[in-house]
Amino acid sequence: MTMEEMKNEAETNSMVSMTLYAVMYPVFNELERINLSAAQTLRAAFIKAERENPGLTQDIIMKILEKKNVQINFTESLLRMAADDVEEFMIDRPEQEFQDLNEKARALKHILSKIPDEINDRVRFLQTIKDIASAIKELLDTVNNVIKKYQYQNRRALEHQKKEFVKYSKSFSDTLKTYFKDGKAINVFISANRLIHQTNLILQTFKTVA
């Protein structure tokens, strides 16, 4: 994948599109058991619509919630849901390094999704942050190992995605520092969601390039 393609991909898979795979994909999976054809049609339609209009899925869901008068914190709920594996992003190579990549990504997403449960208890939240730090380090180590071992011709895309992940990790750290001053948890949730999205993009990039 060239840089240009990566950029387009990034725009297409921007943060707002996270709602599509974090919220709607599990719904489609459930629907497939009832009506396979309808589920697949809906899935394809949503994917196409989201690609053309990033953020459309989130808007639809917000409207549904509003209509049904459901009072929830959408960002927090999204974070709680975002830990689930997205089949489209999982790397299906059998080699241990790629399985490690899947596993480390899953571990990081899982611990990030626990933030809403831990953030109100300072001691537990600090432990969660340490766990997040360990998970980030382990994921980056695995990414480095795979890049180094396989020495892809198109490593530029992988390096770029790694760089983006690091950038959002740093942003997450800065958000935490601000949180400990102003106490606004919502910003931590937003930043955590972004980091989960970047984690998924790393998997997607490796899946494409590998």
Place this chain on the structure above:
Amino acid sequence: MENEPGIVSPFKRVFLKGEKGRDKKAQEKATERRALHTFSLSQPDHRIDPDILLNDYIEKEVKYLGQLTSVPGYLNPSSRTEVLQLIDNARKSHQLAGQLTSEQDAVVSLSAYNIKLVWRDGEDIILRVPIHDIAAVSYIRDDSLHLVVIKTAQDLGGSPCPSSCPDLNKSQTLSSLSESGAVLVEVCCLLVLAVDNKAAAEELCLLLSQVFQIVYTESTIDFLDRAIFDGATTPTRHLSLYSDDSSSKVDVKEAFDAEASTFPFQVSMNAEENSPSASTPASPQTKTASEGELSTTAAELLQDYMTTLRTKLSSQEIQQFATLLHEYRNGSSIHEFCINLRQLYGDSRKFLLLGLRPFIPEKDSQHFENFLETIGVKDGRGIITDSFGRYRRTASSASDSNGNGAAGGSAASDEGQEASEGDEWDRMITDISNDIEALGCSMDQEGVTP
């Protein structure tokens, strides 16, 4: 005589005069004492602006009863019975002040870095305890006495006594106990303070609690930053492989802002650059890309390290360092290098050894890491160190990972690759040595003192 009005017993007169004198003296003392550096705290949880604890300090008046040393580390600070038993015994044996008088008046100064105790009058320092040495704080109300007991790490230098107490009996140590057959255990100290009332005790405990929160929060964020930096700056390529990708470790490092440069010693760069790599034949283009990447990366690390050396070592010490580095590069063992450096830096500057990591070749890295561990220097600082300690670079973990790049190479080419990488590192280290020597000479000329 005593009952006759207007006539006062001479004894009473003397006594009353003495009392009045003492009262007057106490009053004079009170008016002489300076005002405490204090702030109003928000109620009911006595919250204080964290900036005050980080950039300023707060003082509270206490009475210093004393410090118990060689207390078994398993003492439960939440157990009123256990703690009071120790205190009672200590008071009986005059290790702690018995009666509370103005002679125990002290001031506790609290910040995010330490608690400091000074005498109220004269302001002589009693002791200072860094925050990371504090294990627990307890409040015990014993009838009218409101005690705040702080459990701390054992201070090897011992502690001074309050003026009203005799010297501590140093023979009551756990080593003498062990002679009688008891098992040696970890020990701690108990700092025993008294305050006026429950509110004052709760206030002091809550202030310390906030200090702990600040310190542990800062350390945790530190840990996160270091983990990100470490993962980001681990290289992803072998030097000799062709690539037109200019985005490298340097680019990734640039994703960090200047904050990352506050950790010049946290760079745990893998030294795989000088390890045998895949056998793609070298080309001038490759060599240039490799040299460029290595030079840029090593130059940045060199810059960081030299900046720090300049601030931490004298010119003579810098020259000594250059000599040791030169000897190491010319064949002296890594063991000798480590020992000599440790001697040069001393205890207070042993952390400088961390910054040498990028310059230690892979073959010596394991010994170097082990050495760092034996002298108590790890990646981090303070309480998070152990957790982060597991992220040492693994020796040769990637140096044998040739992956799918093996085809097309020849043995001669491999040796050529190794030689060129080794030459590159030799050149860089020689440059470092020369630069450091030059730094030492220039400092001599400038007359700079550390």
